[in-house]
Amino acid sequence: MSIAEFNNYKNASDNSDLKHIPGSYGRPFIGHYFDMVNDLYGTIDRQYCRYGPVSKLSVAYLKGVLLVGPDIYGEVYLDKNKNFSAEMGYSRTLGRFYKGALLLRDHNEHRLQRRIMQSAFKTEAMRGYFSTMGPMIQDAVESWDGRKDLLFFPAIKRTLLDVAARIFVGLDKNDERANNLNRAFLDIATGLMGFVAKEIPGTKYARGKKAQRYLQDFFGSLIEERRYGDGIDTFSYFTREKTENGGYFSDDDIIAHMSFLLFAAHDTTTSALSHLMLHLGENPEWQQRLRDEAMSIDKDFLDYDDLDKMPYTDAAIKETLRLHPSAMVAQRRTIRDCELGGHFIPANTILFLVPQYNHRMAEYWDNPHSFEPDRWLDPRNEHKRHPFNFVGFGGGAHKCIGMHFALMQSKTFVHQFLPRYKFTLTADSGKRLQTVPLPKPADDLPIKLKRIR
Numbered sequence: 110m111s112i113a114e115f116n117n118y119k120n121a122s123d124n125s126d127l128k129h130i131p132g133s134y135g136r137p138f139i140g141h142y143f144d145m146v147n148d149l150y151g152t153i154d155r156q157y158c159r160y161g162p163v164s165k166l167s168v169a170y171l172k173g174v175l176l177v178g179p180d181i182y183g184e185v186y187l188d189k190n191k192n193f194s195a196e197m198g199y200s201r202t203l204g205r206f207y208k209g210a211l212l213l214r215d216h217n218e219h220r221l222q223r224r225i226m227q228s229a230f231k232t233e234a235m236r237g238y239f240s241t242m243g244p245m246i247q248d249a250v251e252s253w254d255g256r257k258d259l260l261f262f263p264a265i266k267r268t269l270l271d272v273a274a275r276i277f278v279g280l281d282k283n284d285e286r287a288n289n290l291n292r293a294f295l296d297i298a299t300g301l302m303g304f305v306a307k308e309i310p311g312t313k314y315a316r317g318k319k320a321q322r323y324l325q326d327f328f329g330s331l332i333e334e335r336r337y338g339d340g341i342d343t344f345s346y347f348t349r350e351k352t353e354n355g356g357y358f359s360d361d362d363i364i365a366h367m368s369f370l371l372f373a374a375h376d377t378t379t380s381a382l383s384h385l386m387l388h389l390g391e392n393p394e395w396q397q398r399l400r401d402e403a404m405s406i407d408k409d410f411l412d413y414d415d416l417d418k419m420p421y422t423d424a425a426i427k428e429t430l431r432l433h434p435s436a437m438v439a440q441r442r443t444i445r446d447c448e449l450g451g452h453f454i455p456a457n458t459i460l461f462l463v464p465q466y467n468h469r470m471a472e473y474w475d476n477p478h479s480f481e482p483d484r485w486l487d488p489r490n491e492h493k494r495h496p497f498n499f500v501g502f503g504g505g506a507h508k509c510i511g512m513h514f515a516l517m518q519s520k521t522f523v524h525q526f527l528p529r530y531k532f533t534l535t536a537d538s539g540k541r542l543q544t545v546p547l548p549k550p551a552d553d554l555p556i557k558l559k560r561i562r
């Protein structure tokens with residue numbers, strides 16, 4: 110497809126004329142939105158059991174097709190015939206605030222833009238991030254000592270935010286600009302929840318737009334300084350990276366990539382660690398197993414080369430993401446007529462992918478609803494039953510670029526936290542889980558700490 114044809118495609122509106130697809134669009138205006146918010150798994154399960162792997166779904170103003178099953182997910186993620194657009198899939202959700210970000214680019218343009226992340230995620234840069242991360246997480250975990258009832262979610266969110274401000278943006282944790290950035294992301298997250306996409310003063314959308322402009326000004330004003338400085342933060346790497354033609358990426362590109370990177374990195378890992386703690390609280394034997402593993406690496410801070418020495422922790426994090434993927438719904442839009450799961454799907458149709466449902470299909474996972482990290486280890490190796498039965502980090506060209514970073518950060522947290530404290534859940538901790546705007550325990554996960562070292 111030529112660039113002109115693709116631009117025409119972008120102007121076409123979504124197709125919702127799907128009479129031949131089984132199912133319905135649910136309730137007027139809201140569709141399946143509240144069913145999904147209240148019980149995501151149950152809603153998808155009802156659809157799948159009644160209509161099969163391809164059915165109609167409406168998430169508020171977005172109407173399209175729900176897809177289920179690793180075979181179809183493989184087809185969409187690998188996208189061998191360039192049938193699917195992430196940009197147009199997300200254009201009326203994430204695209205309202207993160208236009209130009211990596212996930213909002215397709216095919217060749219996406220490949221060229223992904224270059225900007227090259228140096229920032231190479232082993233050498235990762236080693237540098239690592240040496241910053243360990244002491245910062247240690248300080249935070251130490252500061253929790255003596256807190257009788259700790260609300261884990263806000264505590265870890267604050268910690269990861271400070272780490273992100275330093276590693277990704279090069280800001281000190283006491284720098285007021287780090288708080289402003291946090292506020293901007295909160296406002297954009299709220300803006301993403303708004304149904305009305307018009308900048309009417311006082312609306313969630315208007316607040317989100319104001320925050321988006323703040324990010325543009327903030328990053329835009331620092332590009333030159335970072336490009337010619339000696340910073341080893343991700344932002345500095347981005348400003349110095351060159352395109353295929355040998356020039357720098359444009360300021361707009363750098364701003365779009367930085368804004369999205371912070372969004373993609375932060376809440377996802379916060380969500381993952383909060384659910385990990387919930388499961389370790391419910392399964393004290395796994396808590397102890399991870400503690401023993403962390404203590405066996407007998408040093409103050411992990412090195413990059415220690416990451417492979419934590420197989421139980423690795424398995425527990427992946428198991429957490431299997432049960433509670435941080436990105437609950439992925440979206441694409443068909444570029445041309447195609448076929449999925451034996452159904453004809455017309456051009457411009459929105460596709461919804463719900464990783465959590467795949468992750469709990471009994472065909473691919475034993476006891477699919479229970480927390481059993483050893484399913485990731487020998488001899489069970491259940492993740493090898495299908496190349497796409499686990500898609501917690503996505504797959505294909507858009508697969509998460511921060512996967513290793515997220516695992517590294519999570520292991521660093523476990524290595525600092527578990528040897529210092531035993532913890533228990535309070536009677537009601539984590540009984541109710543929320544899915545939007547971010548999957549997390551609805552009560553912020555109160556825990557009780559007991560110092561052991």
Ligand code: HEM
Pocket residue numbers: 195211212213223369370373374375377378381430434435436439440500501502503504506507508509510511512514515
């Ligand atoms: C537990 C933590 C994380 C999870 C579960 C996660 C999950 C995901 C998923 C599912 C996607 C693909 C979305 C799609 O295909 O529609 C994705 C993409 C992405 N993630 Fe992550 N992520 C995590 C952490 C991070 C971190 C730490 C960073 C950055 C340091 C990051 C940066 C990105 C970027 C830039 C993309 C877009 C990649 C592209 O379009 O080429 N993520 N992530």
